[in-house]
Amino acid sequence: MTREIIRVEPLSTYLENWKAPTSAVTRSGDTVYVSGFPPFDPDTGEVAAGASIERQTELVLEQMKLCLETAGSSLANVLKCNVYCTSVEKFAAVNVIYARYFPQDPPARIFVCVPAWPGPFDIEMDCVATL
Numbered sequence: 001m002t003r004e005i006i007r008v009e010p011l012s013t014y015l016e017n018w019k020a021p022t023s024a025v026t027r028s029g030d031t032v033y034v035s036g037f038p039p040f041d042p043d044t045g046e047v048a049a050g051a052s053i054e055r056q057t058e059l060v061l062e063q064m065k066l067c068l069e070t071a072g073s074s075l076a077n078v079l080k081c082n083v084y085c086t087s088v089e090k091f092a093a094v095n096v097i098y099a100r101y102f103p104q105d106p107p108a109r110i111f112v113c114v115p116a117w118p119g120p121f122d123i124e125m126d127c128v129a130t131l
Helices: 011-017 053-070 088-101
Strands: 003-006 025-028 031-037 078-085 108-113 123-130
Touching: 011 031, 011 053, 025 053, 031 053, 053 088, 053 123, 078 088, 088 108
Parallel strands: 078 108
Antiparallel strands: 003 025, 025 031, 031 123, 078 123
């Protein structure tokens, strides 16, 4: 199978500005792999520093949705989602927002606590989906 790199604007440009050596989305056959993103503020292209965990979660999930749709998929086709967060104490707040984006039959998921990120944010998510 071939591997196709899919640019997702403005996210691909945001990653380039961060000097992150990654692609927003990679597609192979009927499988879509979405990279994790910090919660970029769509108005500035910068990390939404100081935003609540609820707002950061919304931003990350909106970015995931954009990536999936650009690749020809959708949130409904997500098979597995990985959630990385700086505190287990934010678990309940993240779940409230997450449940809005996956209201029925949510995908498989993990929630992993990480000590820190290379920026002022608390959450990142990636996923694998089908077309």
